[in-house]
Amino acid sequence: MAEERILNRIKAVLAEKGKTNLWLAEQLGKNKSTISKWCTNDQQPSLETLFDIAQELGVEACELLASGKTKKEH
Template sequence: MIKINRIAEVFNEHSVYNRRIAELLDVSESTVSRWVHNKQQPDVHKLYKIAEYLKIDIRDLFYPTKWSDGK
């Protein structure tokens, strides 16, 4: 499975629990768990709210991309 987001790592770095994010975004803890395990991705508005809450750049919630030039 390709890991798209770094939500688990970021939550760990900031000592944030799924329950708090679920309350903040008015979603279930199981939804947040799916995001943390990269089984589902939050929409951009929810990512923005998470970044705002943690006071981080929204890009920190993703793994950096490295595109090959096809050569």
């Protein structure tokens, strides 16, 4: 069984900022299911969208990137 890689920290940063998936979906004009897929690392946003997310959350884009560990290593 292949281990899943955690590529982004969008879910964690949303929680740190007290924001929800629905709030982010509204800010970006995206479907809430798309945001959910990003938060679970099932899909990844484009690089441009990652910068848009960072801007909405008031963080640097690099804060949205994970260290590269797998879910099992966490």
